[in-house]
Amino acid sequence: MEYNSKGSANYLKLIKRLANDHKTEALRGLLKDLDSIEIAGSFLQLKLKHQLTILGLLEKSKLLEVMRHMKEHEPLLEEIVKKLNYKKLGDIIEDMDKDDAVDVISMLTDEKAHRVLEELPKEDRDKITHLLQYDKESAGGIMDPVVVYIKKGLSVEQATNKIKAFVQAHEVEEFYVIYIVDEYGHLVGNISLTQLFLADKTTLIREIMDPDVIAVNVDVDQEKVARLAREYDLVTVPVIDKHLKLVGRITSDDIMDVLEDEHQEDLGQIAGTGHEDVLETSVFKASKLRLPWLLLGLVGGALAAYVMSGYESAISELPQVAYFIPVIVALGGNIAIQSSSLVVRGLATGEIRTVDLFKRTWKEIRVSMLNGVICAILLGLLAWWITGLYIMGITSGGALLIVVLLAALVGTAVPILLVRMQLDPAIATGPFITTTNDILGIIIYLAITFSVLSAF
Amino acid sequence: MEYNSKGSANYLKLIKRLANDHKTEALRGLLKDLDSIEIAGSFLQLKLKHQLTILGLLEKSKLLEVMRHMKEHEPLLEEIVKKLNYKKLGDIIEDMDKDDAVDVISMLTDEKAHRVLEELPKEDRDKITHLLQYDKESAGGIMDPVVVYIKKGLSVEQATNKIKAFVQAHEVEEFYVIYIVDEYGHLVGNISLTQLFLADKTTLIREIMDPDVIAVNVDVDQEKVARLAREYDLVTVPVIDKHLKLVGRITSDDIMDVLEDEHQEDLGQIAGTGHEDVLETSVFKASKLRLPWLLLGLVGGALAAYVMSGYESAISELPQVAYFIPVIVALGGNIAIQSSSLVVRGLATGEIRTVDLFKRTWKEIRVSMLNGVICAILLGLLAWWITGLYIMGITSGGALLIVVLLAALVGTAVPILLVRMQLDPAIATGPFITTTNDILGIIIYLAITFSVLSAF
Numbered sequence: 046m047e048y049n050s051k052g053s054a055n056y057l058k059l060i061k062r063l064a065n066d067h068k069t070e071a072l073r074g075l076l077k078d079l080d081s082i083e084i085a086g087s088f089l090q091l092k093l094k095h096q097l098t099i100l101g102l103l104e105k106s107k108l109l110e111v112m113r114h115m116k117e118h119e120p121l122l123e124e125i126v127k128k129l130n131y132k133k134l135g136d137i138i139e140d141m142d143k144d145d146a147v148d149v150i151s152m153l154t155d156e157k158a159h160r161v162l163e164e165l166p167k168e169d170r171d172k173i174t175h176l177l178q179y180d181k182e183s184a185g186g187i188m189d190p191v192v193v194y195i196k197k198g199l200s201v202e203q204a205t206n207k208i209k210a211f212v213q214a215h216e217v218e219e220f221y222v223i224y225i226v227d228e229y230g231h232l233v234g235n236i237s238l239t240q241l242f243l244a245d246k247t248t249l250i251r252e253i254m255d256p257d258v259i260a261v262n263v264d265v266d267q268e269k270v271a272r273l274a275r276e277y278d279l280v281t282v283p284v285i286d287k288h289l290k291l292v293g294r295i296t297s298d299d300i301m302d303v304l305e306d307e308h309q310e311d312l313g314q315i316a317g318t319g320h321e322d323v324l325e326t327s328v329f330k331a332s333k334l335r336l337p338w339l340l341l342g343l344v345g346g347a348l349a350a351y352v353m354s355g356y357e358s359a360i361s362e363l364p365q366v367a368y369f370i371p372v373i374v375a376l377g378g379n380i381a382i383q384s385s386s387l388v389v390r391g392l393a394t395g396e397i398r399t400v401d402l403f404k405r406t407w408k409e410i411r412v413s414m415l416n417g418v419i420c421a422i423l424l425g426l427l428a429w430w431i432t433g434l435y436i437m438g439i440t441s442g443g444a445l446l447i448v449v450l451l452a453a454l455v456g457t458a459v460p461i462l463l464v465r466m467q468l469d470p471a472i473a474t475g476p477f478i479t480t481t482n483d484i485l486g487i488i489i490y491l492a493i494t495f496s497v498l499s500a501f
Numbered sequence: 502m503e504y505n506s507k508g509s510a511n512y513l514k515l516i517k518r519l520a521n522d523h524k525t526e527a528l529r530g531l532l533k534d535l536d537s538i539e540i541a542g543s544f545l546q547l548k549l550k551h552q553l554t555i556l557g558l559l560e561k562s563k564l565l566e567v568m569r570h571m572k573e574h575e576p577l578l579e580e581i582v583k584k585l586n587y588k589k590l591g592d593i594i595e596d597m598d599k600d601d602a603v604d605v606i607s608m609l610t611d612e613k614a615h616r617v618l619e620e621l622p623k624e625d626r627d628k629i630t631h632l633l634q635y636d637k638e639s640a641g642g643i644m645d646p647v648v649v650y651i652k653k654g655l656s657v658e659q660a661t662n663k664i665k666a667f668v669q670a671h672e673v674e675e676f677y678v679i680y681i682v683d684e685y686g687h688l689v690g691n692i693s694l695t696q697l698f699l700a701d702k703t704t705l706i707r708e709i710m711d712p713d714v715i716a717v718n719v720d721v722d723q724e725k726v727a728r729l730a731r732e733y734d735l736v737t738v739p740v741i742d743k744h745l746k747l748v749g750r751i752t753s754d755d756i757m758d759v760l761e762d763e764h765q766e767d768l769g770q771i772a773g774t775g776h777e778d779v780l781e782t783s784v785f786k787a788s789k790l791r792l793p794w795l796l797l798g799l800v801g802g803a804l805a806a807y808v809m810s811g812y813e814s815a816i817s818e819l820p821q822v823a824y825f826i827p828v829i830v831a832l833g834g835n836i837a838i839q840s841s842s843l844v845v846r847g848l849a850t851g852e853i854r855t856v857d858l859f860k861r862t863w864k865e866i867r868v869s870m871l872n873g874v875i876c877a878i879l880l881g882l883l884a885w886w887i888t889g890l891y892i893m894g895i896t897s898g899g900a901l902l903i904v905v906l907l908a909a910l911v912g913t914a915v916p917i918l919l920v921r922m923q924l925d926p927a928i929a930t931g932p933f934i935t936t937t938n939d940i941l942g943i944i945i946y947l948a949i950t951f952s953v954l955s956a957f
Contacts (some may be wrong), residue, residue, distance in 0.1 A: 278754035297753040299735035316842035323847035346828020360820035367823040372802020386772035391779035
């Protein structure tokens with residue numbers, strides 16, 4: 046009953062052995078005793094062959110639950126879905142929530158998707174085809190089109206009966222909010238199930254509903270939906286079309302998945318892994334997603350080498366200057382990432398607005414320069430100590446201060462300017478910003494150092 | 502009605518003007534017309550003085566809502582809370598949900614917290630004091646101790662009446678799940694409000710309840726609670742004490758806040774900003790949080806400089822070797838971050854287990870080496886072209902391959918080993934891993950290059 050992450054690991058070995066030894070009936074029995082999340086969890090550790098065996102042994106309702114839990118491990122689900130034949134897929138998809146069905150169908154090739162759709166009853170097929178038109182990361186793409194609503198003007202008792210009939214007809218499992226529409230299907234209010242449950246039978250819905258219902262348009266980006274749900278503490282977000290008609294709902298479990306997706310996306314940007322999933326098993330796909338960031342680093346490195354080649358004889362004469370290039374580059378990069386990651390984050394949550402460019406830049410400069418002064422003094426002493434030349438201490442420390450100032454400026458201004466240009470500020474975190482700073486840092490450091498040294 | 506992020510910005514100027522001109526009554530009127538989220542949002546752009554004026558003008562129920570929305574902007578809320586006197590705070594806190602009240606109280610100095618608690622009725626004071634003992638990031642620290650439960654053995658009708666009475670007595674606003682306890686208060690099952698709503702009056706709760714209720718102990722870390730809620734698609738997570746007694750619930754809005762907190766924490770690790778909040782206004786606090794990562798970079802840079810100083814005459818003779826240090830360092834760092842960020846992420850979500858060390862390392866090595874070979878060839882050609890020495894191409898490309906291999910190894914193995922040693926793997930993302938790779942990269946590159954070159 047209590048959460049125990051180690052529990053399912055014990056059964057994993059047994060599942061593997063039974064699957065390997067083709068002990069089908071024992072396996073079927075064991076699967077009945079395990080809950081669907083344990084089975085889905087075990088899939089992470091099983092070979093595809095065994096995964097398919099297990100899927101074949103599950104009862105349909107459990108199979109559906111297992112597949113729903115596997116949504117969080119998309120590459121795994123995709124691999125399995127691709128191996129299932131279209132008859133089996135059609136059979137499964139028919140009983141899925143429509144939003145999940147759409148996710149599964151969009152994993153297939155066009156041809157297979159078409160064949161699977163052919164297997165479905167016309168009504169389901171039409172609904173899913175309709176949903177497939179929305180962008181996968183929009184409100185329309187993640188919504189469930191089955192949403193509990195009532196017409197306005199009913200009493201609590203009438204509404205209760207209508208809702209019970211609706212829920213039975215549409216096989217709705219859970220709902221927390223009831224939406225109220227006018228005669229044209231326009232969303233005009235909502236009432237939580239709690240309020241309905243607590244209300245007197247004879248009360249009119251109109252009197253207790255909240256007319257200030259918050260809704261999103263089908264085209265709204267999923268990140269905005271999640272932000273809205275979080276800001277307003279919503280368990281369900283209603284979705285409306287351009288005519289303001291209620292067309293679906295997004296539930297809290299989907300919103301949590303969106304938060305997780307966006308989280309992964311942010312980390313992928315800053316770490317340079319793009320959309321790579323933790324479970325990605327194809328070496329080529331993973332390489333392809335990561336390569337652009339490395340090539341960016343390579344271009345930056347090429348420019349750095351080119352800049353340095355201009356100082357060939359100077360470096361040859363005073364090789365000590367080269368010693369401090371790595372630390373100048375590293376600190377400049379760190380400071381730029383510190384500023385940019387906070388700014389990008391704040392822009393995403395709305396806590397920083399693009400009009401705050403100067404205010405924000407000023408804060409980042411002060412923070413960075415305070416740390417910059419500390420680091421510059423330490424670097425200066427270090428350079429003096431290692432090279433024995435006090436002038437190396439002064440030039441490296443001085444150059445670091447300028448590099449830090451520039452890093453804070455770039456790290457703060459670039460994301461804000463990107464948003465103003467309607468671009469995604471997240472590209473300014475990670476490798477992009479560090480590469481820019483690497484080159485700037487080297488140019489500034491070498492220019493300052495050698496011009497000061499040549500003056501002596 | 503529809504979500505419009507620009508709407509509130511229009512009122513911001515008006516709020517500012519009215520506050521500046523002391524047009525108290527006009528401001529009071531305007532605040533009545535704005536909803537609480539718009540007011541909370543405007544706070545991000547207002548001076549503390551005006552924020553306090555506005556709080557003074559709000560009706561209590563709206564004040565509570567505004568403060569609830571400000572939870573997402575913690576430093577802002579903290580600043581305001583510190584300025585309110587204890588009488589006013591006591592008055593507000595008395596009407597807050599207990600979990601929010603605890604958050605506010607823990608922002609105060611011990612002395613002020615004590616005085617505020619004295620203002621509260623004994624019952625509230627005891628409850629809050631009890632909650633304050635839990636770690637802020639544990640289930641106990643984020644739970645609401647008011648949770649709707651019924652004893653087992655009731656019919657649906659009896660249960661409905663009990664629940665209505667409970668809800669009225671405890672002023673519960675929303676609830677989605679009803680928990681069932683035995684005579685000792687042990688959690689034995691749950692039923693969703695939906696199911697209760699749909700059930701026949703005469704049915705026994707025992708027959709329709711789900712006995713496999715998932716609960717967390719008060720001590721469980723909030724990240725685990727969020728992961729569990731997401732895996733099992735829960736809207737509410739019940740909390741039990743060590744005697745398995747039901748003691749609270751965690752709602753989906755709090756879980757979303759936890760997901761966001763953990764997200765910020767991850768980004769803070771990888772970007773080297775620690776726990777700094779986007780809204781942090783103190784330059785000293787921000788500097789202090791960021792400095793350790795910079796000092797780490799400085800130490801790394803010092804070691805790199807020390808290593809290079811050992812090659813003084815060699816660099817002087819062949820300064821071209823120094824040109825490629827930045828690119829070797831940058832690519833090694835990028836690749837290590839790519840591997841480590843995916844591994845740390847997978848460990849956090851449970852998609853990678855620590856026993857997978859070899860399997861995972863093998864995947865990362867293949868992915869990194871594939872990209873490493875491409876980058877090594879490009880770097881080799883580049884080095885040849887810039888220096889005119891084909892041997893520089895071979896040594897720099899060859900050294901890069903070894904650096905990449907090592908980066909993949911370090912990036913994969915370090916986080917996994919940290920978890921095995923019961924440490925937080927997230928410290929192995931960002932500056933820590935890049936610094937390690939900087940030094941390793943420079944040592945390897947210089948050693949290989951100069952030993953090959955001296956052999957010719």
